[in-house]
Amino acid sequence: MKSRRRPYSEQRPIDVGGGVWSVPVPIPGNPLGYTLVYAIESPAGPVLVDAGWNHPEAWLALRDGLAAVGMDVREVRGVVVTHFHPDHAGLAGQVREESGAWVAMHEADAALVKLMWSFGEGAQRDLQADMLRRAGAAKVEVEEVTAERPRPPAPPDRTLHDGDLVDLPGRALRAIWTPGHTPGHICLHLEDTGRLFTGDHVLPAITPHIGLYPYDRSDVDPLSDFLDSLAKVADLGELEALPAHEWIFQDTAARATEIRTHHEEKLVRLTALLAEAGEPLTIWETAGRMSWNRPWEELPAMLRGMAAGEAAAHLRTLEVRGVIRRVPGVDPVHYALHS
Structure with a gap:
């Protein structure tokens, strides 16, 4: 029965x-x-896998959740961040600050966090606005999508590489670099139990x-990376998965x-969509014609921006595979099938 x-x-x-606890x-x-958030016990103190969103309610849930399983947040040895997104790295x-713990993430995401802190809030908003304009978003849509942005997460103390063992005395927790969702996303293989913390x-x-x-x-192709x-990850075998959302599952x-398979089918549908259009489409137009979990017009501004990012990733993979091409010399960017 499915959960x-x-x-x-x-x-x-x-x-x-x-020796693992789950704290929502x-x-x-x-x-x-x-x-x-997962807490892994060790003789030198617990290590957390992710930390949660930076919000007072979330902090209380983390602190009190750890206390409920017999752990004190002040005794945390370290936090391994699967990726830099705010619902994982925020706290x-x-x-x-509370414990003196180290914070670790993959070097690629650490570099992004450093870059985000190097920009002022206004500069980040201007960059995002220009990106949306080049994608074909209308001015009012640009204003809506750029209205709110969370602060970047705290920079890490340590960086991890593919295959590194995390500083977890008495245990074997290995970083598996799995780029795609972010450039530096990692899964974590707890080798002494045959489990995999899969993040997102x-x-x-x-x-x-x-x-x-x-x-x-x-210059990048995140969907192919994913x-x-x-x-x-499939080559690791039938490991039990401890994901960052939803529920623990087998295999x-x-x-x-x-x-x-889902993404390969999505690429097929996108190719058909471009063929049916009969003319080049902008990224924003393409996203508006794709299928989402609700109609495009009903998506909040932030989710329309994310949908455009997903459409762009799939278009980029089709471009790399030689199925479609960018139309030269036009702004905003347009894509068309190769003739």
């Missing part, structure tokens, strides 16, 4: 066995509801957001294969 995502109100900290931390105002800095890379029911930012970049990362490999 279902329970609302945050029904979530409780639980002992999932093998709310994401106020977000349909995901909560992040599952890492506050945990560090492999989730049991939903598929993680794969976006291209800026939308018109031509598909390769899914194959990499990471099978679910990774399902998600690969």
Whole structure:
């Protein structure tokens, strides 16, 4: 029987066995509801996998959730961040302030965090606005999407590389670089228990957001990276998955294969959409014609921006594969099928 995502109100900290505890931390105002933060015991103090959203309600949930399973946030040894997004890295800095813990993430995401802090808030908004304009968004849509931005997470103390062992005395927790959702996303293989903390890379029911930012970049291909990362995780075998959202599930490999199939089918549908259009489309026009979990017109501004990022990532993969081309010399950017 398939599990279902329970609302945050029904979530409780639980002992999932093998010296691992799950602590749900709310994401106020977000349909995901909560992040599952995991605490791994060690003789030198617990290490957290992710930390949750930077919000007073979330902080209380993390602090009190750890206390409910017999841990003191002031004794946390370290926080391993699966990726830099605010629902994962947001509270890492506050945990560090309380406990003196180290914070670690992959070097690629650490570089992005450093870059974000180098820009002032106004500069970040201007860059995003120009990206939206080049994608074909109307002025009012640009204003809506850029209205709110969370602060960047705290910079890490340590950077991780593919295959590194995390500083977790008495345990074997290995970083598996799985780029796609972010350039530096990592899964974490707890080798002494045969489990995989999957972050947002492999989730049991939903598929993680794969976006291209800026939308018109031509030097990266995050969707292809993601598909390769899914194959990499599948090669690890039938590990139990401890994801950052929804619920714990069996057989990471099978679910990774399902998600690969989902995106390949999405690429086929996108190719057909461009063929049916009969003319070049902007990224924004393409996103508006794709299928989402609700009609395009009903998506809030932030979600339209994310949908455009996902459309851009799929267009980029089709471009790399030689299925479509960018129309030269036009602004905003347009894509068309190769003739």
